[in-house]
Amino acid sequence: MNGRPRACPDFPTLSRGGDATLVVPPLSLPVSTVAPGIQMAAVTAKPSRYTPREWRNLRLGLLFVSPWILGFLLFTVYPLLASVYYSLTRYDLLRPPVFLGVENYTTLFTTDPHFWNVMYNTIYYVGFSVPLGVVAAFLIANLLNSRIVARSFFRTVIYVPAIVPAVASAMVWQFLMNVQYGAVNGVLRSFGLPIIPFLSNPAWAKPSLILVAIWAQGAAVVIFLAALQDVPRSLYEAATVDGAGGWRKFLNVTIPLTSPIILFNLIMGFITAFQEFTIPWLLTEGGPMNSTEFYLVHLYRNAFRFLRMGKASAMAWILFLIIVAFTLVIFRSSARWVYYGGDK
Amino acid sequence: MIRAASPTRPPSSVQVRLQGAAVTLVKYAILIPLTISFAFPLYWMVSSALKIDPQIYTIPPILLPMPVHPRNFIEGWQVLPFTRYAFNSIVLYTVPAVLFTVLSSTIVAYGFSRIRWPGRDVLFWFVVMTMMLPWAVTMVPLFITFKWLGWLDTYRPLVVPALFGHPYIIFLLRQFFMTLPEELSDAARIDGTSEFGILFRIILPLTKPALAVVALFRFIWAWNDYLGPLIYLRDETRYPLALGIEQLRQRANDIGNFSNGIPYLMAVSTIVALPIIATFFLAQRTFIEGISLTGLKG
Numbered sequence A: 001m002n003g004r005p006r007a008c009p010d011f012p013t014l015s016r017g018g019d020a021t022l023v024v025p026p027l028s029l030p031v032s033t034v035a036p037g038i039q040m041a042a043v044t045a046k047p048s049r050y051t052p053r054e055w056r057n058l059r060l061g062l063l064f065v066s067p068w069i070l071g072f073l074l075f076t077v078y079p080l081l082a083s084v085y086y087s088l089t090r091y092d093l094l095r096p097p098v099f100l101g102v103e104n105y106t107t108l109f110t111t112d113p114h115f116w117n118v119m120y121n122t123i124y125y126v127g128f129s130v131p132l133g134v135v136a137a138f139l140i141a142n143l144l145n146s147r148i149v150a151r152s153f154f155r156t157v158i159y160v161p162a163i164v165p166a167v168a169s170a171m172v173w174q175f176l177m178n179v180q181y182g183a184v185n186g187v188l189r190s191f192g193l194p195i196i197p198f199l200s201n202p203a204w205a206k207p208s209l210i211l212v213a214i215w216a217q218g219a220a221v222v223i224f225l226a227a228l229q230d231v232p233r234s235l236y237e238a239a240t241v242d243g244a245g246g247w248r249k250f251l252n253v254t255i256p257l258t259s260p261i262i263l264f265n266l267i268m269g270f271i272t273a274f275q276e277f278t279i280p281w282l283l284t285e286g287g288p289m290n291s292t293e294f295y296l297v298h299l300y301r302n303a304f305r306f307l308r309m310g311k312a313s314a315m316a317w318i319l320f321l322i323i324v325a326f327t328l329v330i331f332r333s334s335a336r337w338v339y340y341g342g343d344k
Numbered sequence B: 001m002i003r004a005a006s007p008t009r010p011p012s013s014v015q016v017r018l019q020g021a022a023v024t025l026v027k028y029a030i031l032i033p034l035t036i037s038f039a040f041p042l043y044w045m046v047s048s049a050l051k052i053d054p055q056i057y058t059i060p061p062i063l064l065p066m067p068v069h070p071r072n073f074i075e076g077w078q079v080l081p082f083t084r085y086a087f088n089s090i091v092l093y094t095v096p097a098v099l100f101t102v103l104s105s106t107i108v109a110y111g112f113s114r115i116r117w118p119g120r121d122v123l124f125w126f127v128v129m130t131m132m133l134p135w136a137v138t139m140v141p142l143f144i145t146f147k148w149l150g151w152l153d154t155y156r157p158l159v160v161p162a163l164f165g166h167p168y169i170i171f172l173l174r175q176f177f178m179t180l181p182e183e184l185s186d187a188a189r190i191d192g193t194s195e196f197g198i199l200f201r202i203i204l205p206l207t208k209p210a211l212a213v214v215a216l217f218r219f220i221w222a223w224n225d226y227l228g229p230l231i232y233l234r235d236e237t238r239y240p241l242a243l244g245i246e247q248l249r250q251r252a253n254d255i256g257n258f259s260n261g262i263p264y265l266m267a268v269s270t271i272v273a274l275p276i277i278a279t280f281f282l283a284q285r286t287f288i289e290g291i292s293l294t295g296l297k298g
Helices: A038-045 A052-087 A103-109 A115-145 A151-163 A166-176 A183-190 A202-215 A218-230 A233-241 A246-274 A278-283 A295-305 A309-337 B014-049 B071-079 B082-113 B120-132 B136-148 B156-164 B167-179 B182-190 B195-206 B208-224 B227-232 B241-253 B261-282 B284-294
Strands: none
Touching (some): A052 B120, A052 B136, A115 A295, A115 B014, A151 B014, A151 B261, A151 B284, A166 A183, A166 A202, A166 A278, A166 B241, A202 A278, A218 A246, A246 A309, A295 B136, B014 B071, B014 B261, B071 B082, B071 B241, B071 B261, B082 B195, B082 B208, B082 B241, B120 B167, B136 B156, B156 B227, B167 B208, B182 B195, B195 B208, B208 B284, B227 B241, B241 B261
């Protein structure tokens, strides 16, 4: 057993391409792959862990998941490793990559004129849009979960913006927020009020994009609504008997019981927001004055406009580590505020 | 606040009933303006699509265009080869992406749920982990690989990976497959049916709703995808609708090119958004179930 290659019990189809393993008894299995003699004794002393039926299932299971394994290696593992390599080079696709060591990273952190501004923009956007979006979604879901008429109508209206093509949303928002002929400023102007330069003023651009992000939060609302409907009624009844009012019930029943879903929406929200591209790219193209040059916008520009594949890969890895760190911190903190109780 | 108006509470006094009425009033006072503001951008898209330039630039803005100009939908569509873009979006991208993803993910999900084998659950953790992996990390190396393969200006970089399963969809289908009783498969195994036979003749007919959910989501992702085509397609004749809209905006922004630029842009945006909205209305329950189950986003 000990002398056998590690890969053998786990991946027989990979190491010995589907032959007689099905019919032969497990005792004879390792013999062909290892040196005879010493191993024989070990084998007789400790028979294989798996019965023929288990071997068969292992082969079948791996056969079924093999498309994913292949895809995982080709489209996840290989690019991840390649990305590490490219991030250590200067590569413009025309000439072969030039190895630079960690220069891309040090340049980004020290002398790059844009990097810290991009980081600030991204953190600003993520820091406001995600918590605000999750809180808004949670409150809307609670409102929809109470006794109201036409609940599914309201839910539909709030959900649809989340699935409309981002390009179409971008076109209409750009039009709506236009300084001269946008609907919002048109109304303000007709009342003689000052106009709002939503997308043309650096101070307004980020809040405007956050507004668009919150508008497209419908999926989180639907997820919260499903979670709220799973909260057992008996808990609310018990709380009523104990004399709790609506607010107490919200704090002590609703929030704890839906906290795992709050955590889920927060994490998915962060991962998505850190990689926001389409809306800022189409609405403001990073401007005005680079105020909406978010991480992915900048990364895209470097990779596909300036053909700086090395720098873009380094940026991708920095983002990856930031996202991992963020997720870990939220998970760690979740032990304090997420309630996993009962039979859930 | 939420359950205060619940009928389980005995209406002990007028005060309580008044309080309930006030709570209901506040609820609708929040909900109705909220819903209007959520709906307004899309309403504005459709109503502006029916206007002509003078109606667009009027202050105060015209809420209900009179008269309407439905010809914008045809004229806007004809500014650029949108029929070709629609063909690209449907035939070259959406249909193969949906078919490939659903087929491969079904097979993979079966292997992760209906067959018991050592190491299965460990490997499934990797599937879950890839769900959380930021795609930005793999974007650059994948581009370099596909360029090296000579796949730029084709839909292969967007469609071929679909043959290897999609983590979210594998996850969702696995959850569905797990709910089916084990006896179903065991009976068929005793009869000598192969695992593929069990999957296609016994399990799949029972999971049609799940397949509909994942097909719908994959359809939306492909239809709405902007960044993928932006990276891989340069040749304008190969553009999908998403890139076509952007192209139309650039055309409309070139001053003096043609009038009614904004109405045309809104009209084409409406046409492109319509299949998504229509699908949602036709399959609302399927959608909501899918989102609630997995947290999939549109």
